[in-house]
Amino acid sequence: MKKTLLTAILLTFGFANAQTFVNTNPENKKVILEEFTGVNCVYCPQGHTIANNIKNANPNNVFLINIHQGSFSTPGAGQPDFRTTFGNGIAGQTGLTGYPAGTVNRSVFAGLGMATGATAMGRGNWTNASNQTLNQSSYVNVGVQGVIDAQSRQLTVTVEVYYTGNSPVSTNKLNIALLQNNTLGPQTGGNMGNNYNHMHRLVHMITGQWGTDITTTTNGSFYTQTFNYTIPAAYNNIPAEIGEMELVAFVTETQQKIISGNGGKPTFTGLANNDAKVKSIETIGTQCTNSIGPKVTIQNNGQTPLTSLSIDYAINSGAPQNYVWTGNLASLTSAIVQLPAVSYTLLPTNTVNVTIPNDDDVSNNNGSINFNKAVETQFTNITVKISTDQYGSETTWNIKNSAGTTVAQGGPYTDAGGAGVFPKPDVNLTLANDCYTFSIIDSYGDGMCCAYGNGSYQVLANGVLIPGMNGGNFGSGESKKYGVNTNLSVSAFDANAIKFYPNPTNGMITISLPEMAKVSITDLSGKLISTSMLEAGDSTLNLSDLSSGIYLINFIGDNFVKTDKIILK
Template identity: 50%
Template sequence: MSKKAITTVAFSLLTVLAFAQTIVSTTPEDKKVILEEFTGINCVFCPDGHAIAQAIQDNNPGNVFLVNIHTGSFANPGSGQPDFRTSFGAAIAGQSNLTGYPAGTVNRHFFPGQSQGGGTAMSRSQWANASNQILAQPAYLNLGVEAEIDVQTNELTVHVEVYYTGNSPFSTNKLNVALLQNNTLGPQTGGGMGNEYVHMHRLVHMVTGQWGIDINSTTTGSFIDETFTYTIPADYRDVPVELADLELVAFVTETTQEIISGNGAFPTYTGITIANDAFLKDISDIIDQCGSEIAPEITIQNLGSNTLTSLDIEYSVNGGTVESYTWTGNLTSLQSEKVELPAIPYTVQSTNTVSISLPSDDNNANNDGTVDFDEAVGGTGTVYLTLNTDNWGSEVRWNLYDEAGNSLYSGGPYPNNTQINETFELAEGCYTFDLRDTYGDGGGVTFLEDSNGVQLFFTNGNYGSGVTSNFSSDGVLGIGDQNLSSFALYPNPANTELHLVGIGTADITVYNILGSQIMVVNDATDKVSLDVSSLQAGTYFVKLTSNEGTITKKFIVNR
């Protein structure tokens, strides 16, 4: 359900509050870059745009500021996806005349010969050159910005000063303040990180409205001092707000287009009443395990007013020996950090519990936590891979790793709409199967089975950028499936009947694309005809299991 928050923006002219008297330079400066990138979570090339923009900022610290605007069809969330759009993005993108994604504007300036569609939008290959041009140009105004957030009330106070070192060609300019959020985890097609892609500089609100507020004094020596207050909601479109991850970018425009210059700031925080408060914010989920040691990953956050520089972290598995790790760093108020703890030995059980404890401080209610994980499924030493590609087999990659992280088997890319069958012979131990899709939209049905027909891994193809799973092997090799090599089926596609030949003596199981069992024939011999007239059109799998091993083939029902 969508949440509605009532927010207010207050404007105060020439009011300084607790801020410094003057935060803006009166000496002429060159322009600073405001790079607005139009992006979306379902845009395969947008991660490349993010990297290009970030590199431009990294190469020009303090002079380049990024605003990532999720808008357009690639930003429309699918089922279960977060909505990173705002009510402001479509209008900003609309005036840029963009024709493809990712697109970006540099100071909303038109660069002849670099434009996407005759407007200010440019393809990502043009951003660096355009930024260098802007950085070399003198600005007729300077801008300074600072902000603070009261964590008790969520009230944001933004203080902006503008000083005109020259005359504007316009009698009225517009002052804009954008609120951004960093470090938001979520899906990103082409990002290769599943739902763990880190979204940065994400526009969540325009504090000054769609196109800013008017500046009516725009001649040399004009000094503008504005303070804005705004109550930050708990979420934007059901995406939670993290106060510690917020960022401000302020800029001045001519009309709604040309940005003269701007600046950025990270807020400071007030209203923190506890001096020392280390918070165990998260313990990362742990997939099924079969190894003898594990390295838990946690997130710690400083909720106190004092800077956090050291923590003695204690942890154990299944109530066993307690290990201690001393973290050192520098976390100011509300800052957080992921910490991978050193591996700890344990004996795996069917269900396992990792316990974490932070040292005693002024608030011990948030110092402890646990996470459970299960024992991975076990199989024999002979394992069969059945992998089906979709219309984009070139996107598929997979690896089978041993416990030391060595890749023993790998595959991909493959042809489209093809079934791939591989056999692995494994020694006793723990193994990890990693399946990837380079585009990020999954592939076809894929599963692992051992020589006894035990399913070690299964996906119906909806694995996004990738999936990882563990299993163990007892090292005992199967007899082999050489006696099943003559197994064939026809016609394929089938309509009413599917004929199986060369099966010897075996049990037959038919599965749909979701892995659900829909038909079983036990102790079949030689040749069998299956009635498929009641099956819906689509893709199915038939598995033979005999004393000689198992084999799986795909068939299609057409109507």
């Protein structure tokens, strides 16, 4: 466990002029809104919006702390764990009965609590409680400043507390929360899939669970304390981005009622003068068009604000493009840059390269990402099969062409009693040659599988599943692309040149291809079992690990797609 170094200076009224940045004039209370949330809480994004609206309406007077806690914060498979060791203790004294819940200065507001005497309130009462608090005078003012050494990751926090009145208790407690902003991740109900932007997320309490004591709390008292804390590389395997850190300090009576507080972002030392970084390139799904605009995240690793940046990029080693970004990035903060679309030749596998030229540190100036060509079918007769769980009213879907025009849609459907699978009527349509996007949305955010049934969707061409165009466990929604290209059926080679034998087989098959292709095996529901990239000519594939039965074998090449059945004895 990391140790926190504390140094304290207590000054009497006669030495109040020693203070450096806290206000010594009487102030009204500032709001500390602690919001209890979780990535699997469907209504929590509404709470986040309400809290942000309160903060935006009262800049510098409202500070948010988002505490991931409770059953909705328990991560599912592949989800990040945003919980801390402090959350359950803080929530345990609130009397919350549901999520999202929030406390305003850990105080009880008549008629607004979730229960009699509870500090926890539903999201609809946070604004009222905040407005009441902002209109109340405070007997204590708080100031906080922080500095992070970018090389050692040591955070030095100085807090100043000045009493403009007498506290009703002889001992108050000073608390410092360390928060992290701009963490992309999943959020049920957020309608953003895995790209929900989590803000004001509690990662650590520098002063421990309930703070450190202030033992002189009379009018004119001045108290300052300095903390040194080394920020780890990650919390629960989630990277701790020092440029996204935020501090909130507050003073409480015992471990409950917050009188007032303050917050701010740390400054940095140990940085080069001018240094920009290609932090990441946004994942690109499968594509079936020959024009795309990548999104790149840039980070200012320099000491001075970054106001413009030249960015070079190319796809598949094509003609280099240049874009000049302008804005205002503080040290160690990031921005997502939408690069203009560029034309390219679509290959089975494609590569985007991004470079920052003319920079002090060339070690972090490059980035690349690969994306694949979407599956294509030569058949124009398309069928959409939908089977919902018992909450059919949550499910909607649509198909859009490359121009963004909706060519087919379905749902919401009717609900059914009891868990199960509830097939809906097939939707059949004829599509012209184009690139299409199939999107499916669950308004609650838990997909069609698996808590309340085993619903699923499938998109078929000529009665056969288009490889990969199926699913059910997709959270709030997902989108997949595929192409319709009737020219595939009259390509330069005969589709019959794609061969595999023997069929039925005991496990070993020989595959003959006219050109390199991706070969995948799925079961009849479309569940992917294996994928291989095979060269032109003859190759062998071992399926002996599979159970006996009927499977689909899918071939995707640069100029063809083909799906057939294979029987394993």
